[in-house]
Amino acid sequence: MTKVGIIGAGRLGSIVREAIEQGKAPECELVGVASRSLGVSAQDLIDRGASIIIEASKPDALKEQLIGILEQGVSVIPLSTGAFADAEFLEKTREAARRSGARVYLPHGAEGGFDLAATFSLIPGMKGTVVQYIPERSKMPDGNPMKALPESFKGTALEGFALSPSHLNVVIETSIACGGFENTFYETRIPADGKGGFALELENDAAAAEIRIVNKPPKDGIPMMSVIALSAVSTLNRVTQPVTF
Numbered sequence: 001m002t003k004v005g006i007i008g009a010g011r012l013g014s015i016v017r018e019a020i021e022q023g024k025a026p027e028c029e030l031v032g033v034a035s036r037s038l039g040v041s042a043q044d045l046i047d048r049g050a051s052i053i054i055e056a057s058k059p060d061a062l063k064e065q066l067i068g069i070l071e072q073g074v075s076v077i078p079l080s081t082g083a084f085a086d087a088e089f090l091e092k093t094r095e096a097a098r099r100s101g102a103r104v105y106l107p108h109g110a111e112g113g114f115d116l117a118a119t120f121s122l123i124p125g126m127k128g129t130v131v132q133y134i135p136e137r138s139k140m141p142d143g144n145p146m147k148a149l150p151e152s153f154k155g156t157a158l159e160g161f162a163l164s165p166s167h168l169n170v171v172i173e174t175s176i177a178c179g180g181f182e183n184t185f186y187e188t189r190i191p192a193d194g195k196g197g198f199a200l201e202l203e204n205d206a207a208a209a210e211i212r213i214v215n216k217p218p219k220d221g222i223p224m225m226s227v228i229a230l231s232a233v234s235t236l237n238r239v240t241q242p243v244t245f
């Protein structure tokens with residue numbers, strides 16, 4: 001069994017914890033959750049034998065802790081991927097992972113199709129676009145971060161991320177899956193079918209593809225947030241299961 005720890009006991013961290021406790025990561029055993037209120041640190045998780053840590057805290061907390069964790073040979077599945085918009089931090093992360101052999105495994109978050117994006121990026125002419133479909137802006141309560149986004153924005157991934165760094169982590173992890181920030185873009189659109197969510201449009205000199213995730217109204221208390229949180233658990237399975245993809 002692979003010993004796993006979680007940093008962060010908020011919305012995403014709690015869904016991840018529950019999923020592992022329910023056996024949704026069958027090759028893994030949870031050694032604990034690092035949380036300031038519980039008085040448990042990431043180092044405590046490592047001391048309990050964790051070899052993989054799922055991070056669900058804040059980009060600043062990830063920046064503070066990631067290199068030190070990797071240097072101890074412990075791999076990380078980060079959800080606060082906005083931290084990697086800082087190119088210097090991304091490079092330091094790569095160097096620490098190369099030195100120790102530990103790895104950073106990016107989950108797909110609110111997007112999908114990272115396997116296809118990675119293949120497409122090996123072919124000339126690669127362009128990836130994160131499309132955010134924003135419906136019925138007028139009906140959104142004030143304070144909803146989507147309401148503040150421009151209606152028909154088109155820009156580079158980093159320009160898009162800068163519009164709302166706390167809510168657009170997905171643009172950063174998708175850019176890395178697409179092979180880099182220079183060939184990845186971000187757009188907001190009003191959906192013709194009225195359905196909100198994200199799409200990933202991929203194109204190169206050989207082929208084109210579109211993967212769209214449509215948000216549904218929460219049913220039986222299962223929110224869209226579950227997809228984001230459970231992308232960390234499916235990533236955990238991908239790197240721990242004996243037969244994987």
Ligand SMILES: NC(=O)c1ccc[n+]([C@@H]2O[C@H](COP(=O)([O-])OP(=O)(O)OC[C@H]3O[C@@H](n4cnc5c(N)ncnc54)[C@H](O)[C@@H]3O)[C@@H](O)[C@H]2O)c1
Pocket residue numbers: 007008009010011012013034035036056057058059061078079080081108109110166167169170173228
């Ligand atoms: N990758 C994606 O697609 C994606 C999507 C949504 C959210 N996120 C990111 O995932 C992270 C978690 O989101 P959330 O909705 O669960 O947030 P949340 O605010 O509900 O929970 C975050 C928790 O982390 C704790 N925390 C902060 N600093 C910490 C530290 N140093 N050590 C331990 N715990 C610490 C906070 O006290 C809080 O309980 C955020 O950074 C968010 O921006 C990523």
